[in-house]
Amino acid sequence: MVITIPFNERYKWGRLLICKPIGKQDFSYIMKILLFIISILNTTLALSNDTSPSRSDHIKAFNEAQRCFNSVVNTKFARKIDCAKRALEAGRLIFEPDSLDIAALTYNYGKALKARDGIKAREVLGQALELYEAIYGKSSLEAIYVLIDMGETRKVKAIAKKYFKNDSVEYADILLRLSMSNMLSLRESSRYANWALEIYVKEEGVESYSTAAASFQIGKVKFAQENYKSAITYLIGATKHPETATFAHGWLVRAYGLTNQDDMASYHATQIGKSHEGESEDFVPIFIPRPDYPKHARKRSVEGYAVIELTISNEGRATDIILANESPESYGFGEEALKAGARLLYAPRFTDGVAQEVPGVLYKYNFKMAR
Numbered sequence: 001m002v003i004t005i006p007f008n009e010r011y012k013w014g015r016l017l018i019c020k021p022i023g024k025q026d027f028s029y030i031m032k033i034l035l036f037i038i039s040i041l042n043t044t045l046a047l048s049n050d051t052s053p054s055r056s057d058h059i060k061a062f063n064e065a066q067r068c069f070n071s072v073v074n075t076k077f078a079r080k081i082d083c084a085k086r087a088l089e090a091g092r093l094i095f096e097p098d099s100l101d102i103a104a105l106t107y108n109y110g111k112a113l114k115a116r117d118g119i120k121a122r123e124v125l126g127q128a129l130e131l132y133e134a135i136y137g138k139s140s141l142e143a144i145y146v147l148i149d150m151g152e153t154r155k156v157k158a159i160a161k162k163y164f165k166n167d168s169v170e171y172a173d174i175l176l177r178l179s180m181s182n183m184l185s186l187r188e189s190s191r192y193a194n195w196a197l198e199i200y201v202k203e204e205g206v207e208s209y210s211t212a213a214a215s216f217q218i219g220k221v222k223f224a225q226e227n228y229k230s231a232i233t234y235l236i237g238a239t240k241h242p243e244t245a246t247f248a249h250g251w252l253v254r255a256y257g258l259t260n261q262d263d264m265a266s267y268h269a270t271q272i273g274k275s276h277e278g279e280s281e282d283f284v285p286i287f288i289p290r291p292d293y294p295k296h297a298r299k300r301s302v303e304g305y306a307v308i309e310l311t312i313s314n315e316g317r318a319t320d321i322i323l324a325n326e327s328p329e330s331y332g333f334g335e336e337a338l339k340a341g342a343r344l345l346y347a348p349r350f351t352d353g354v355a356q357e358v359p360g361v362l363y364k365y366n367f368k369m370a371r
């Protein structure tokens with residue numbers, strides 16, 4: 001059987017003038033072309049009706065989740081976990097599964113989970129550990145940091161002793177990370193941070209970031225031990241580097257406040273205000289003195305609150321304090337709030353390099369009986 005198709009597409013009086021016989025090989029070739037054209041048309045139609053997210057959509061979702069993760073403070077645990085999880089899920093649609101990006105996103109999610117779900121956190125951190133070990137090796141600092149967050153202190157110490165000299169910067173990095181892990185006693189944490197500090201000073205100098213970070217860690221440990229005088233010494237050292245200065249100033253406000261050195265506390269509050277000029281209009285006290293519980297209310301197991309209104313001076317002090325509200329009345333909550341509020345300290349607002357007074361700021365003291 002021979003099938004014919006038009007060879008020359010000329011028509012006259014409605015009749016096909018010229019036709020060419022087509023063999024089996026030609027027919028097969030033509031069918032392939034027709035099938036190819038049909039597949040192209042089907043693909044075009046499918047794409048025109050495709051509503052699935054594009055790569056740009058995935059990238060947008062990832063960037064939004066990552067910005068969320070970076071902006072949320074560590075104390076907002078649920079929000080931090082949600083942002084880290086969304087960043088990881090979006091990242092998996094963009095990056096290769098065994099990439100450094102996925103390792104870092106998995107690590108972030110695992111660390112965020114530690115505050116709420118230790119079992120799940122360990123599982124996720126284990127996944128991050130596998131990725132980091134595959135990328136950098138089992139003795140790498142990246143893998144060791146994950147082990148620290150997993151609480152594998154003994155294993156970390158063994159790896160550090162085997163692979164690093166005990167006077168190297170890498171060894172100091174491990175010591176400092178262990179000190180910051182909350183897995184050690186305060187005494188041991190202080191010892192490790194001091195050891196790291198000695199190495200950093202010797203190898204990198206007194207003005208390095210690592211030296212400032214170690215000083216900051218020691219200062220926080222001394223603060224936790226209520227050794228405020230020693231804490232102040234190390235925290236002042238941490239103000240020497242811009243990356244640790246603001247945090248150190250905040251701790252110094254508290255340390256000086258607790259030792260009744262209000263002038264020095266005010267000085268460091270002012271330094272925070274200068275460094276954050278124009279960033280926020282939220283006024284949260286840096287130092288909050290604890291009020292005494294009114295005796296009349298304590299005897300009767302009465303709880304309550306008091307709201308004070310104040311002006312933040314250009315030194316960050318609370319001035320012009322008045323009682324705005326208290327409940328219940330006649331139990332002394334307002335009186336104790338006014339006494340304590342007189343020593344509140346804020347980071348003053350700066351405009352064009354000049355500290356400004358801020359009137360009408362409210363602060364609420366809650367009085368709760370110990371359970």
